Amino acid sequence: MEMAKKHERTNRMPHWIVVPILLGFVVLRLGLTESTAADDTKKAVKDEKPAAPTAKDKEPPSKASSSPGASDEFAKIQPLLKKYCFSCHEGAKAKNGFQLDTLEPDFSAAKSLAAWKDVLERMTAQVMPPKKNPQLKTDEAKLVTDWIAGKVSAAESASKAVDGRVVLRRLNREEYQNTLRDLLGLDNNVKDMLPDDRSYNGFDNVGSALTVSSVLIQRYLDAADRALARFFTDFGPEPKVEKKKVFNKNEYRIKPELAESGKQYLLLKDDSVVYFNGAESGYQPFETNQFAARVPGIYKVRISAYGYQSNGKPMTMAVYAGEQQGGGLVPQGVDYFDVPADQPGIVEFSRYFKENQTIKIVPYGLGYNNIGNAAVWKGKGLAVQWEEFEGPFHESWPTPAHQRVMGKVDRKKGTLRDAEQIIRNFMPRAYRRPVSDVEMQPYLDLVRTRMRDGGTFEYALRTGLKGVLCSPDFLFLVEKTGKLDDYALASRLSYFLWSSMPDDELIQLASKGTLGTPEVLKQQVERLLQSPKAAAFTDNFLGQWLDLRNIDATFPDRSYLGLYQEYDELLKFSMVKETRSFFEELLKNDLSVLNVVDSKFVMINRPLANLYKIKGVDSIEIQKVTLPAHSHRGGVLTQAAVLKVTANGTTTSPVLRGVWVLKNILGQPMPPPPSNVAAVEPDTRGTSTIRQQLAKHRTIDVCASCHTKIDPVGFVLESYDVIGGWRDVYRSHDPRQRKKVEPADVMPDGKRFRDIDEFKAILLANPDQIARTLTEKLVIYSTGGTVGVSDKEALDDIVKRIQGHDYGLRTLIHEIVQSKLFLTK
């Protein structure tokens, strides 16, 4: 979490969430695909509930598969399958349990459809038939894949005509919390009360993955309770804005020590307290116990601090915000600041403080020092003079959202009429569309019964609101098959760019029926992107596309035995900031999406510049820097965050990184390996290199077909270690293991590259592929629905439209919103 440094920006809570899901890791051993598993009749019937069959099982029969000509065409295809595939995939002993001889050309049944798609994917990716087996001639392969693609596409289109592409989806945790924030004007964390959402095709807002269980419903009840409890306590007179200045010398942990002639700390004449130990020391003295936010709101914080004995150089300090809990402050956000040497400098920032939050200042980079007596210690220190807190600031009081719900009604004195009026106003906002009287009735009845039975106004109203917050119309984004109506479109747009409900302007445009016009849509996309709420788009889209959410999944070893002493919290903080800033830079200036593969600039600060060995960056703030020659940087593949999330903290795996790049950048997801092949057992003792180990693996022909694609991509990234630093030689305590990195390799099509720079040039030779991959990811994310074979043309069309605009990212967003994929269910 980052603290906003400008006051006016801070009425939102930027929340960077780290989902503790470890990255997929090496999938050298994996099971059958879903389709093959389903086809294996010998397999145990799963404990599946008949009450809620999956959508697939109920798909209506498509015309495509049962048309009379189907069997004739199949008669041409089957001999080819027989010739090239049946040697492995026939009968009971079929490899991996995948039987092709009995696979019917029936594209209406979910099971056989999935199996055919599997065949199509593997043939298109050219991993089947295995390299060492006889290969289909080009025209034969085309005949087979075209036939399957046609059939699959027809089946999909038939299904889309009835049900649309997007499955009815509920709000995910993120969207639920943001929606409550906008609906009720609340800041509290309710998303942690909800179970994790599952994701599908890489995103956790895809309808088919967002299931509903009784646990979830119970949690919705609890979350609504928590939110409404907060909502109703926010009343009261507007809290006064107060200013409080505190001196660190008065902190209860520091004061007595200073009195004892200051062994650990030094008291200076200007009332500053100097501290000589960093976070690593375990001492964390600058917890501010003299302030804690009584009322939540935006506070302006000013800190007077400077570098002491820092050789005229600025010092860096970390400022954590959080709550004091027994053992100390539990950080809930952090930012880093530079302060000048010798003379007090004022650091100023604004931040939303939750109730009871305060701050803690930790000198950065001091480590542990056995200083003996602070008075004579000559080392660097951080002098902190005072801290000032001013707030709480509110846009208005009660908050606008609160006023929207309650109007002028006093929660202590409201009447049944008031309550009814409140519900009537609230429901259309919660449902994001007009609501009929009939729909409102049961919720009004909930309120009435409670008041009639002697309940208070507030209790009755709360129950009614809680009901609305658990209703399906609030929890689900309801869309009808065909072209979206303007209200559904308003929701799709706002959940895409804000991960939250549409605001008044969007709803007004919907009610006028003008939202769907190209010009209005364009304006609205611009408006939404310029709002601070659009940070949610970067958080959620980028966080999942590039797996930034996994940044905390591994800890590079920085213990005294560890290989990555230079890794620390600040570097990690900077890494994530870099990739986010990079994406936002592309978005803001409509720069080409090809920058994803290579860029002439980077967005870095001092710690990253050190890691990347780029000179001339001496600030903690992220800045745009033009890359010098031979930097081996540029694009997301060489960004530290990406290199970190694709490593396991201890070692890098070319397989893992190769699969990652193929999937996320090149749009070529690799099928999982067959379950009967042994995984490579990492051996870092130095007897053999990973290249040797994988070369051996590649001699198994069933492995070779995928690994000829995966390994080269992975090997070129071996030039970067687990935290994204460049390496020519593998790092190790053991000299035997310090082998040379060998990044050179050959692409499956025979193109050779010596290093990352040449590799990137090869990728850039096919710009459409890069643009196409990102387009597909954005379409899935923006609509909450996956794309199929039948959507290929629509995707290609979007890519074509941005070609003439130098593949600009902002143009791409506009083109997606204007596309049929976005405008229809």
Added chain:
Amino acid sequence: MRNSVLSRRTFLRAAGVAMALPALDAMTPPSWSAEAKTALPRHRMVFINHGLGIHAPFLFPEKPGREYKLSPYLEVLKDFRDDFTVFSGLSHPDVGGGHGAGNCFLTAAPGQGLATFRNTISVDQMVAERIGGETRYDTMVLAGSLSVTRNGVALPGWGRPSNIFSRLFLNGTPKEVKAQVVRLHDGQSIMDVVQGSAKKLQESLGARDRDKLDEYFTAVRDCEKHLVKGQDWVQKPKPKVDVQAPKDPGKADLVGLTQANYLLMHLALQTDSTRLITVETPYDEIVPPIPGVDLAPHALSHHGQEEKKLAQLRILETEVVKSFHDFLAKMKDTKEDGESLLDRTAILWGSHLGSANSHDNVNLPIVLAGGKFKHGQYLAFDKNRNKPLCNIFVGMLHHLGLEIDKFGSSTGTSLPGFELKT
């Protein structure tokens, strides 16, 4: 009643009859049916997973059989040699994905790692649907994400030890209890109302979306049942225990956290607050304060066969095994109706990783302790052709007295050489 169930089974098995019992069908969740309530003994089931694996060479003895020589970790557990069985050569067929397979440890759903993967119900949740109604809490998800609902959602853990303790044993004030009763009642009214809305909504939806909404219906109905059940329990006082609420150990304190978990598990089972528990050892990316260990558990699990790391891994895991030993001791010392609690509780202790070093999900380290089993041996199955771990799950279901003969990828109700007690 219990005996008759078991002896009938045993008889059939002894006579070599194929499983043709009219089994409670695992396909239909019967909820808390009245019959199940009266028929089932107070038997329990516990699953303990180690997200970073258990180093197999320190666990598995050299030779199988009853006379096996103790391995380093089994040396720690030797007091209970006759109360557990060690298994090797087990796994879930087609469950891969390295760490990701943790979510499938109790579900055995194949295809983890694929974009289209869907998880299925975990064995503890499937049982909870049948016997959960008997205790205050259907199941206890102490920590981790082993427990998975029918539609594939991992249940969140219960949180900090101090919170769990108060949830189990601290009664609210009369005012709080009253508020809770009102809350549960209101919850039921809300469930009624939203079902009505869902019915209306359904009319406007296509077939596939209606299926999705069906999930919502089912969930709302199940939630209603839980609320009704909650109303029964909320007014009954919680059990009293003669133990102080545990203090929450720090995040790094692996041993402290593990012990706190075991303490709570023992108390919850002893007081019959729940009969089903899942837990994961609280490994973190922080170096735990254990003498001789200066690397974090994750770094150690990627030992790359380096001696130094393996030595530290052994120290670390030995501590974890010691905590398990103490848990078994407590379970054995606690008596209920003249039986030890250990005999009434089947405890599966192991990992979904065969080797954390290679993120392999085969040849899993598995120890089954307690319950109605003939223990005291090491059963080693084929390394290259693993037996399904689900067969043990089914055995555990039989220990509970449930007549379910199939779960996940099971191919039978037991494993060769492994039996329930008669």
